[in-house]
Amino acid sequence: xxxxxxxxxxxxxxxxxxxxxxxxxxxxxxxxxxxxxxxxxxxxxxxxxxxxxxxxxxxxxxxxxxxxxxxxxxxxxxxx
Amino acid sequence: xxxxxxxxxxxxxxxxxxxxxxxxxxxxxxxxxxxxxxxxxxxxxxxxxxxxxxxxxxxxxxxxxxxxxxxxxxxxxxxx
Amino acid sequence: xxxxxxxxxxxxxxxxxxxxxxxxxxxxxxxxxxxxxxxxxxxxxxxxxxxxxxxxxxxxxxxxxxxxxxxxxxxxxxxx
Amino acid sequence: xxxxxxxxxxxxxxxxxxxxxxxxxxxxxxxxxxxxxxxxxxxxxxxxxxxxxxxxxxxxxxxxxxxxxxxxxxxxxxxx
Numbered sequence: 001x002x003x004x005x006x007x008x009x010x011x012x013x014x015x016x017x018x019x020x021x022x023x024x025x026x027x028x029x030x031x032x033x034x035x036x037x038x039x040x041x042x043x044x045x046x047x048x049x050x051x052x053x054x055x056x057x058x059x060x061x062x063x064x065x066x067x068x069x070x071x072x073x074x075x076x077x078x079x080x
Numbered sequence: 081x082x083x084x085x086x087x088x089x090x091x092x093x094x095x096x097x098x099x100x101x102x103x104x105x106x107x108x109x110x111x112x113x114x115x116x117x118x119x120x121x122x123x124x125x126x127x128x129x130x131x132x133x134x135x136x137x138x139x140x141x142x143x144x145x146x147x148x149x150x151x152x153x154x155x156x157x158x159x160x
Numbered sequence: 161x162x163x164x165x166x167x168x169x170x171x172x173x174x175x176x177x178x179x180x181x182x183x184x185x186x187x188x189x190x191x192x193x194x195x196x197x198x199x200x201x202x203x204x205x206x207x208x209x210x211x212x213x214x215x216x217x218x219x220x221x222x223x224x225x226x227x228x229x230x231x232x233x234x235x236x237x238x239x240x
Numbered sequence: 241x242x243x244x245x246x247x248x249x250x251x252x253x254x255x256x257x258x259x260x261x262x263x264x265x266x267x268x269x270x271x272x273x274x275x276x277x278x279x280x281x282x283x284x285x286x287x288x289x290x291x292x293x294x295x296x297x298x299x300x301x302x303x304x305x306x307x308x309x310x311x312x313x314x315x316x317x318x319x320x
Contacts, residue, residue: 002166002193003116009162009249009276033162036083036249037112037142059143062117063150070143082246082273089169089196113242116169163276196243197272197302222277223299223310230303 005032011043011055011071023073024058033067035060040074053077085112091123091135091151103153104138113147115140120154133157165192171203171215171231183233184218193227195220200234213237245272251283251295251311263313264298273307275300280314293317 017025035041035057043055059070097105115121115137123135139150177185195201195217203215219230257265275281275297283295299310 002168003119004164004166006162006164007247007274007276009279009281032117034114034247036247039083039249041249059141061139061141063139082248084244084246086242086244087167087194087196088242089199089201114167116167119169121169163279192277194274199243219301219303221299221301225278 003032005034008033008035009041010047011035011041011057011069012047013043013045013052015045020070024070025055025073026068026070028066028068031065031067032062033060033069035067035069041071043071043073051077083112085114088113088115089121090127091115091121091137091149092127093123093125093132095125100150104150105135105153106148106150108146108148111145111147112142115147115149121151123151123153131157163192165194168193168195169201170207171195171201171217171229172207173203173205173212175205180230184230185215185233186228186230188226188228191225191227192222195227195229201231203231203233211237243272245274248273248275249281250287251275251281251297251309252287253283253285253292255285260310264310265295265313266308266310268306268308271305271307272302273300273309275307275309281311283311283313291317 013027017027019025037057040054043052053076054074055071056074057069057071061068093107097107099105117137117140120134123132133156134154135151136154137149137151141148173187177187179185197217200214203212213236214234215231216234217229217231221228253267257267259265277297280294283292293316294314295311296314297309297311301308
C-alpha cells in the first residue's frame, strides 16, 4: 500500500515539452515525480546530453500515474 | 534554496472542501503538501475531530505555494 | 537519474521487526521509503491484516537501497 | 499533524562537514531534509557561493528534527 514516486533533480524533456507561452512550457512524464518548485533546475533534452539551460517549475500536477509540470525557462545555455 | 513541504497522512477539511460531483471534492491547502494518491486515507473535519470516513485522492496540484487535492469519498463513518 | 522512493502511511512488519528496548523496535525494508516521523502511524503484521496498534517513528535511515526505521509502540490494539 | 520537511537539490556545507575517511564526509542539518541519494549532487560552501564539486550522498538519517547525510566527493571544481 505504499505509493511509488521518484525524486527528480533535473528536467529531461526528450523533446516532449509543449510551448504554452513565450517561455512557458508543459511536460508530461510517467509516474508520480517530485521536483523542486520555484527553485532553479537544470533542463536537458536527454539524460546524458548537454544542459539546455535553467528553468523554474511553476506548477506540478499528479493524476492517473502521470506527472505534468509547467515550467518557465529562465536562462539558456549560451553554447546552444 | 530548499523547498519546504509537508507530508500529510490525513485529509483535514476544516469544511473548506468543494463538491465537484456526487462524491468527488476539491480542497485547497496552504503550502506544498505531499499526500498519498490512490491510497485510502482518513478524512476529518478538524485535526482533533472524529473520522468522517475514507477517501481516495485522485489528483494533486501544487502551484503558488498552495496544494489542491481532488478526492473521492469511498466510505463514510457510520456514526455520522 | 531520478531516485525511486515510496511514500508509506502504515508500518507493515511481516514480523521482521527487532526489539531494541522495552517498546522500541527497528525494522528494515527494501528501497527508499518515506514515512511520517514523530506522528502516530498504524502498525500491522501484514498489509491486509488487522491493526496491531499505533507507533511513533523516531528515526529513519536510508542507505544501500534499504530503509531502516526505529519506532516506539504507543498503543496496542486491545483485541490482541 | 503534517510533518514538515524540505526538498534539497544542493548540499550547502557552511563548513560544518566532518571528514570520516579520505573523501567521505558527514554533515548535520536542521529539520527533516530530503536529498537525492546515490545521484550526483552539487556541493557548495554557501548557498550563494561557487560550486565546490560534485558528491554522491550514500546515507541519510532523520532523527530529532535533524538530518545527517554521509557523502562521498566524486569530483572537485578545478578552479579551487
